[in-house]
Amino acid sequence: MIEPKIFRSGVRPNWCPGCGDFSVLNALTHSFSELDLAPHQITTVSGIGCSGRISGYLNTYGFHGVHGRALPVAQGVKLANRDLTVMAIGGDGDGLGIGLNHLIHAIRRNVDVTYIIIDNHIYGLTKGQTSPTSPTGFTSKSTPKGSLDTAVSPIQLALSAGIGFLGQAFVGNPKQMIKLIESGIKYNGFSLIIALSNCITYNKVNTLKWFRENIHDLDNDETYSPSDRKQALLSAVEHNDLVTGLIYHEEKASCQDLLPGYPNRPLVAQNLTPQQEILDNLTAAFY
Amino acid sequence: MNNDINGEFGEVIWQVGGQQGEGIDSTGDILASTLNQLGYYLYGYREFSSRIKGGHTHYRLRISDNPIGAISHKLHLLVALDQESLSTQNHFLVPSGIIIADENLNVNSTMVRHNVVKAPLTRLSEDLGNKIVKNMAALGISIAIMNLRLADFEDVINQRFSKKGSKVVALNLAAIESGFDWACQHELLGKLPLKSGDKKKRLFMIGNQAAALGAIMAGCRFISAYPITPATEIMEYLGRQMPEIGGAAIQAEDEIAAINMVLGASYAGVRAMTSTSGPGLSLMMETIGLSGMTETPVVIIDAQRGGPSTGLPTKHEQSDLLSAIFGTHGEVPKIVITPTSVSQCFYQTANAFNLAEKYQCPVIVLSDVALSLGKQTVEPFDASKIKVDRGQILLEVDPTPEDGTFFQRYGYTASGVSPRPLPGTKNGVHFVTGLEHDETGLPADDPALRTAMMDKRLNKIPDLLPGSTFYHGPDNPDYLLVGYGSTYGPIAEAREMMANDGLLVGHLHILIIWPFPIAELDYNMETAKNIFIIENNATGQLEGLLDMHSPYDRKTKPIRKYNGQPFVPFEIYQQIKERL
Ligand SMILES: Cc1ncc(C[n+]2csc(CCOP(=O)(O)OP(=O)(O)O)c2C)c(N)n1
Numbered sequence: 001m002i003e004p005k006i007f008r009s010g011v012r013p014n015w016c017p018g019c020g021d022f023s024v025l026n027a028l029t030h031s032f033s034e035l036d037l038a039p040h041q042i043t044t045v046s047g048i049g050c051s052g053r054i055s056g057y058l059n060t061y062g063f064h065g066v067h068g069r070a071l072p073v074a075q076g077v078k079l080a081n082r083d084l085t086v087m088a089i090g091g092d093g094d095g096l097g098i099g100l101n102h103l104i105h106a107i108r109r110n111v112d113v114t115y116i117i118i119d120n121h122i123y124g125l126t127k128g129q130t131s132p133t134s135p136t137g138f139t140s141k142s143t144p145k146g147s148l149d150t151a152v153s154p155i156q157l158a159l160s161a162g163i164g165f166l167g168q169a170f171v172g173n174p175k176q177m178i179k180l181i182e183s184g185i186k187y188n189g190f191s192l193i194i195a196l197s198n199c200i201t202y203n204k205v206n207t208l209k210w211f212r213e214n215i216h217d218l219d220n221d222e223t224y225s226p227s228d229r230k231q232a233l234l235s236a237v238e239h240n241d242l243v244t245g246l247i248y249h250e251e252k253a254s255c256q257d258l259l260p261g262y263p264n265r266p267l268v269a270q271n272l273t274p275q276q277e278i279l280d281n282l283t284a285a286f287y
Numbered sequence: 288m289n290n291d292i293n294g295e296f297g298e299v300i301w302q303v304g305g306q307q308g309e310g311i312d313s314t315g316d317i318l319a320s321t322l323n324q325l326g327y328y329l330y331g332y333r334e335f336s337s338r339i340k341g342g343h344t345h346y347r348l349r350i351s352d353n354p355i356g357a358i359s360h361k362l363h364l365l366v367a368l369d370q371e372s373l374s375t376q377n378h379f380l381v382p383s384g385i386i387i388a389d390e391n392l393n394v395n396s397t398m399v400r401h402n403v404v405k406a407p408l409t410r411l412s413e414d415l416g417n418k419i420v421k422n423m424a425a426l427g428i429s430i431a432i433m434n435l436r437l438a439d440f441e442d443v444i445n446q447r448f449s450k451k452g453s454k455v456v457a458l459n460l461a462a463i464e465s466g467f468d469w470a471c472q473h474e475l476l477g478k479l480p481l482k483s484g485d486k487k488k489r490l491f492m493i494g495n496q497a498a499a500l501g502a503i504m505a506g507c508r509f510i511s512a513y514p515i516t517p518a519t520e521i522m523e524y525l526g527r528q529m530p531e532i533g534g535a536a537i538q539a540e541d542e543i544a545a546i547n548m549v550l551g552a553s554y555a556g557v558r559a560m561t562s563t564s565g566p567g568l569s570l571m572m573e574t575i576g577l578s579g580m581t582e583t584p585v586v587i588i589d590a591q592r593g594g595p596s597t598g599l600p601t602k603h604e605q606s607d608l609l610s611a612i613f614g615t616h617g618e619v620p621k622i623v624i625t626p627t628s629v630s631q632c633f634y635q636t637a638n639a640f641n642l643a644e645k646y647q648c649p650v651i652v653l654s655d656v657a658l659s660l661g662k663q664t665v666e667p668f669d670a671s672k673i674k675v676d677r678g679q680i681l682l683e684v685d686p687t688p689e690d691g692t693f694f695q696r697y698g699y700t701a702s703g704v705s706p707r708p709l710p711g712t713k714n715g716v717h718f719v720t721g722l723e724h725d726e727t728g729l730p731a732d733d734p735a736l737r738t739a740m741m742d743k744r745l746n747k748i749p750d751l752l753p754g755s756t757f758y759h760g761p762d763n764p765d766y767l768l769v770g771y772g773s774t775y776g777p778i779a780e781a782r783e784m785m786a787n788d789g790l791l792v793g794h795l796h797i798l799i800i801w802p803f804p805i806a807e808l809d810y811n812m813e814t815a816k817n818i819f820i821i822e823n824n825a826t827g828q829l830e831g832l833l834d835m836h837s838p839y840d841r842k843t844k845p846i847r848k849y850n851g852q853p854f855v856p857f858e859i860y861q862q863i864k865e866r867l
Pocket residue numbers: 048049050051052067090091092093094095118120122123124125126131199
């Protein structure tokens with residue numbers, strides 16, 4: 001087993017001290033280690049934002065793309081090489097604002113990628129504007145009189161789009177986060193883990209203390225069954241989406257299982273030598 | 288129309304027109320497929336509107352016993368199933384041409400100069416029990432007029448309709464025959480007799496199919512795209528073939544997702560592409576920059592249509608040129624290829640994958656409505672002409688001294704291209720980002736480094752790629768016709784017309800337009816006295832590029848067309864003649 005610290009690149013994070021992103025970085029290295037993975041077997045695709053910097057801090061293949069598009073890149077990587085463990089990571093603005101469209105479709109498509117949204121209810125990198133998960137009335141630099149919009153609920157959206165693996169973690173509970181990430185990676189299909197996080201610099205409302213006081217932990221709720229989609233939706237509504245733990249889990253065929261003619265060997269390993277015979281077969285229909 | 292001593296024609300231009308949903312396409316396709324088997328050279332062009340049922344549509348087929356690369360302004364035989372075919376198309380007819388009009392149509396006095404034959408198409412088909420086959424009755428009449436043999440059509444009809452059952456096959460054959468018989472009874476047999484074809488085997492296909500085939504042969508095993516006219520056939524064809532050849536085809540939620548998936552797949556090491564048209568290209572711009580910045584190869588086919596905005600979705604234009612070359616913010620290395628024919632759609636799409644990997648940059652293949660949807664006769668493709676050159680991919684990497692240090696993905700090299708290990712490769716772990724970065728790939732904004740990295744990226748593609756232009760004609764021509772991409776066929780033919788008039792005329796054509804092949808262009812333009820720049824856009828985008836690169840004013844003369852239609856050779860010839 002490779003030690004967690006080996007999964008850290010030599011690069012020092014430029015996050016503010018006390019930022020929740022550190023906990024996610026830590027949880028990732030522990031999950032990789034627990035799963036007995038090696039750095040070269042993992043590709044981490046990340047979005048743009050403070051959180052998006054995470055791919056440079058991990059000692060895995062790292063792809064830091066454009067704002068909001070980590071998911072399509074990650075799906076392309078996975079489909080090209082199904083042997084890789086593929087992570088997509090980004091902030092709430094990245095994944096639920098500019099990139100929301102891709103989340104719904106990644107869920108529907110069900111490519112085996114593990115997606116972590118680090119949700120601090122604010123735009124950190126651009127220095128404190130309202131985010132899609134900021135509550136109505138949230139005052140920020142861009143909403144001095146309070147946000148007018150209804151907050152988006154990634155949990156309810158994901159459940160209604162048909163997600164097969166959904167969990168929500170909290171940066172104040174690293175053990176649970178590690179477990180969720182591990183299960184998400186092991187899951188054959190698209191897995192979404194929302195990491196409730198704090199932006200110590202710009203979000204003075206949704207602080208660690210605030211999260212702690214409002215969170216309802218499903219892992220410790222004996223009446224809760226993560227295989228019941230209806231109950232999952234109801235509990236999200238009941239607890240204002242502040243539930244943590246494994247929210248929903250259902251085994252189903254992944255995109256790789258279903259794609260017609262998709263080979264077991266990764267696409268990157270196919271023989272590409274042009275063959276006249278193949279060409280002749282293909283062109284026969286055009287004579 | 289050059290008829291020989293036997294009174295046979297080496298060339299006939301036939302057209303059928305009607306309402307969408309009346310089987311106009313299949314009428315044209317059946318005639319064309321049969322003629323292809325008989326060894327004629329063909330060029331088929333459809334006019335259609337952006338709706339499924341209703342709206343006028345027509346299919347024009349130029350049939351020749353010699354290679355051709357363009358439609359023609361002329362028409363010899365017009366089959367009209369709707370009024371619009373008569374009112375908007377009759378003026379193309381040559382004086383000796385024939386119009387076959389359904390007898391329900393109103394043939395007005397403007398058409399009396401032509402030989403108008405009112406045919407009971409609806410009645411003939413109703414007699415067979417189904418008026419849906421009136422297009423086939425019309426085809427039967429056409430066959431008789433061109434002196435073709437009914438029996439030659441059986442194969443194609445069988446192939447086309449056998450899935451629908453033997454009754455449908457029989458119905459269609461009967462309709463063709465009844466049209467043929469009617470034509471014979473009305474003394475139309477052999478009115479426009481075609482010389483016979485050479486029976487050689489040749490392909491007949493649209494540019495989109497050729498491009499998709501080129502991609503497969505070049506080893507493309509991943510496509511992600513979003514449907515858009517006139518590019519959709521590429522994703523549809525690859526969607527059908529990928530399962531057969533062990534690849535993957537994904538219909539993306541939008542073009543942004545499509546290009547990002549392709550970039551991810553290509554980063555992971557599979558040859559990958561997307562296909563789109565102008566609106567999609569606009570959406571892809573940010574990621575084209577990411578491809579340039581991260582030096583990740585990507586291949587994009589942009590089948591241009593009339594712009595801007597939703598523009599003319601089904602009509603022809605070459606107006607994405609500057610957008611393809613300069614689009615995306617900032618300055619990135621890029622290659623833009625403008626294939627000149629359906630055949631080149633095949634070979635140049637294959638070439639695009641090599642260039643993208645060799646130079647680790649985005650490559651855009653620019654086709655357009657005429658090329659993507661126009662059907663041309665193509666000599667059989669030769670797989671041995673396609674070489675797969677994957678550039679600098681590292682399959683093995685030596686261990687680094689310390690764990691946790693990234694592989695230097697962007698190390699400076701003499702060529703400016705740095706070797707790339709693919710994800711999954713031991714010891715090759717590295718980081719790529721759209722942020723400016725150092726040799727390791729880590730974000731960095733030191734001024735000296737920034738300059739060095741910009742130079743590395745921008746200088747790695749040579750100023751001139753081999754085979755960027757080609758020239759036909761005499762040394763030191765008096766007249767030089769210059770174009771790029773799909774105007775090749777029309778310009779080549781216009782040049783022949785001018786040469787036949789005894790003029791010293793040359794044709795300079797661009798196949799790879801970025802990096803801009805100014806050295807080759809200048810070499811050819813230097814001695815020419817009159818230079819005509821021929822392009823399908825309003826603002827003269829190629830002329831703009833020439834101005835940008837040429838130190839002196841060449842006094843070029845523009846010939847531009849942006850009404851949604853491709854050039855026909857004669858109008859180029861005519862416009863030049865008017866300005867001599
Ligand atoms: C197309 C585009 N628009 C805007 C930006 C500027 N931008 C960078 S990060 C960001 C939002 C970051 O917020 P979030 O995703 O919540 O991440 P955090 O910084 O909080 O981790 C924005 C708007 C950009 N990089 N690209």
